[in-house]
Amino acid sequence: MRLGSIFSAVPATLADQPVTGFAIDHRKVAPGTVFGAFRGARFNGEDFIADAVEAGAIAVVASDQADVPSSVAHIVDDEPRRAFAQGAARYFRPVPSTVAAVTGTNGKTSTAEMTRQLWHMAGFGAASIGTLGVTTSFDQNRTGLTTPDIVTFLNNMSGMARQGISHVIFEASSHGLSQFRTEGLPVKIAAFTNFSRDHLDYHGTMEAYFAAKMRLFDEVVDSDGTAVIWADDPKSLEVQERCETRGLKTLSVGEAGDDIVLVSRTPTPLGQVLMVEHQGKTYRISLPLIGAYQAANALTSAGIAIAAGDEADQVFDHVARLQPVRGRLERAVIASNGAPVYVDYAHTPDALASAISALRPHVTGKLICVFGAGGDRDSGKRPEMGKIAQAHADHVIVTDDNPRGEDPSAIRAEILAAAPDAEDIGDRRSAIAHALSMAGSEDIVLLAGKGHEQGQIIGRGEDQRVLPFDDVEVARQVAGEAVA
Ligand SMILES: CC(=O)N[C@H]1[C@@H](OP(=O)(O)OP(=O)(O)OC[C@H]2O[C@@H](n3ccc(=O)[nH]c3=O)[C@H](O)[C@@H]2O)O[C@H](CO)[C@@H](O)[C@@H]1O[C@H](C)C(=O)N[C@@H](C)C(=O)N[C@H](CCC(=O)O)C(=O)O
Ligand SMILES: Nc1ncnc2c1ncn2[C@@H]1O[C@H](COP(=O)(O)OP(=O)(O)OP(=O)(O)O)[C@@H](O)[C@H]1O
Ligand SMILES: N[C@H](CCC[C@H](N)C(=O)O)C(=O)O
Ligand SMILES: [Mg+2]
Secondary structure, three states, X not given: OEHHHHOOOOOOOOOOOEOOEEEOOHHHOOOOEEEEOOEOOOOEXXXXXXXXXXXXXXXXXXXXXXXXXXXXXXXXXXXXXHHHHHHHHHHOOOOOOEEEEEEOOOOHHHHHHXXXXXXXXXXXXXXXXXXXXXXXXXOEEOOOOOOOOHHHHHHHHHHHHHOOOOEEEEEOOHHHHHOOXXXXXXXXXXXXXXXXXXXXXXXXXXXXXXXHXXXXXXXXXXXXXXXXXXXXXXXXXXXXXXXHHHOOEEEEEEOOOOOEEEEEEEEXXXXXXXXXXXXXXXXXXXXOOOOHHHHHHHHHHHHHHHHOOOOHHHHHHHHOOOOOXXXXXXXXXXXXXXXXXXXXXXXXXXXXXXXXXXXXXXXXXXXXXXXXXXXXXXXXXXXXHHHHHHHHOOEEEEOOOXXXXXXXXXXXXXXXXOOOOOEEXXXXXXXXXXXXXXXXXXXXEEEEOOOOOOEEEEOOHHHOEEEEOOHHHHHHHHHHHHHO
């Protein structure tokens, strides 16, 4: 592809240059690359323009003020990240024919994974992109971010389309939306799960955080697309009105939903029975997953599949066959004394409340909750999480999550300030061992905050280390040691 066919504002002398790729990191530039130079949180990408040109960049997308040598094209834009994304989207072709996105504070990964499963069961080549990585029916590749950078994102999209994958759903994180990491390709469906506190270290205020999420509905989804909205959240009506103002079709789901109405939900020992109404028909679905939050995510996924054109009877049939999502209320082991141990990725106040209430109907004894909070992330959520755990669990053990660059005991102290009855055990393995040792046969242990994560992140910058750590594996080891 020629540079002039990707960017119209290229001087005629450079328009015929063949483009070989796109990069936002100068270390990934090769001859023929278009380099995006962005001002970021840690670096100013404009400082690397000379190096990028030296490495063979033929065009630089950057602000007007950037210093770009005249030998290469300078694509000027007030929002260079967006201009770069639009250009890259012309280059990375083809793309899957059905692309959906999901945003919300909690439930993105679960909804994306369940939608992928529903599409797979319907016989489509399906994939998801999100916190768990790029997942297809055959494999999973971690990207390190929930919403990967724009080059990784588009490159994966076109790679998958070439492999015959027609249906892809991606998680649109608020960081990703505000950094234009997922632009340029037609998004047919945008879903909203819920909104509560998270990421205030980055967005500053709840208003700014909400506005970042709303870009998905205001700008990213196609104007003739559909918004699938979980209707039982305090923000749902606002999202619905916003979508209607833009002229999007909407499909709302939940007890207060208009299109997929959750009439009742009855927990069973290993799952729950959902009574659902859709277009005048009533469906009885035995969902093999526990917890109100998993029912919400499963029905939102059903809404996405129906919005994408799948037949409702078949979709609800398939909901009854959904497999658990890694690290989301995953039953890791039954401790030697008979107590089930669940691992869950609850790392926000609202998620912790949801995880505890999901397990509550299944506990006859004590609900023992082990959790912490990540360092170098929104610190205001720590006392809120402490308060929720103290109020809703029967015994709380505060431990380390990913301390990153912070003093782990100071993070725990911020949680403990709001959970004065909790025990304080910094070392996560010891905390898990202690929880399992104190649990009786009627009890349930919840290990919250790290879900599928495979490591514990300690330190910052050059000194950062990731020590192998997997809550599920540690729980199994500890349970095994107790038996031995
Ligand atoms: C705060 C944040 O979101 N940062 C992400 C963002 O960085 P940034 O644009 O601020 O980049 P920067 O590091 O300051 O550098 C500026 C520019 O210079 C370039 N550069 C930099 C150094 C160099 O030597 N050469 C070079 O060219 C960089 O590629 C970049 O384009 O873009 C980078 C490239 O894609 C990401 O690696 C980086 O993720 C950091 C590591 C991160 O931890 N992000 C987390 C907070 C995040 O994004 N989380 C969300 C939400 C999670 C969820 O709720 O599920 C996610 O989507 O994962
Ligand atoms: N619909 C929901 N309502 C409330 N809480 C939820 C919901 N879905 C998930 N959760 C909670 O949030 C945790 C994370 O779920 P999930 O990974 O699906 O969310 P996410 O939005 O992808 O999170 P992240 O922002 O880290 O990517 C779950 O383990 C659970 O505790
Ligand atoms: N165990 C985690 C969860 C992080 C979730 C992630 N989405 C983020 O906040 O970036 C932590 O706080 O380190
Ligand atoms: Mg996620």
